Amino acid sequence: MKTVEIEVRTSDRYEFVSITDRVKEAVRDLGPQNGLCVIASTHTTAGITVNEDFDPDVRRDLRTASEALINSLDVTFRHAEGNSDSHLLTSFFGPSETLTVTDGSLDLGRWQGVYLCEFDGPRNRTVRLSVLEG
Template sequence: MEEIRIRTHRRGEMLDITDRVREIVSRLGMDEGVVVLQSLHTTAALTINENADPAVVHDLLGKLERLVPKDEAFYRHDEGNSDSHLKTSFFGPSLTVIVSGGQPVLGTWQGIWFCEFDGPRERRVAVQLLRA
């Protein structure tokens, strides 16, 4: 297992980790198989989405804030980050990506994103390669 360490700078942000995943796949010499990625946090998630136009990330984070606001009268969690836990559950903590020809299989505009919902923080993503 490998780890990707990430330093986030805002409460809500999305960081493209595609190149870091590619580097691990390449360095470990995997030609065919899958790479499993897992956020090791309850207030940070992973997703695959467009990585060409930064407006997409802006739109995603903006819509999430409207759908799941930071403060709601019914929240009971004392830490004040119930919204972050909900957003993480909606996105999910892990991804499985096919690897073929030594590269993660992604569409033309797809990238692998780390989603921070309770930053800024130091974060970790576990990376496990499973060879075919």
């Protein structure tokens, strides 16, 4: 297994940052012909998702829906840091995605991309890519 880290700087409390090109480049640099690539956030308040990466409105819509979901909850969070909403959204989206590598390239659909999902920004984030050749 080969592993590399990608650093991502976010600028808003809730933000969906496309890291598609950086992930593709890292997979090419790691050099697997075929296998699996695990893309993981190393944080409890930031996740990873795969979604459309063509129309920037998708990022805006995901952010708007995430904020609306949190604002619609009738709950009092007790976590002292005041970021329980961030932990909840990270649990919904998940901390990682696993994608296939085919013929040396990340196997994404035509419109798909990889996003870091920021729910407690702005921050510096680390995304860990592990490639298993097989």
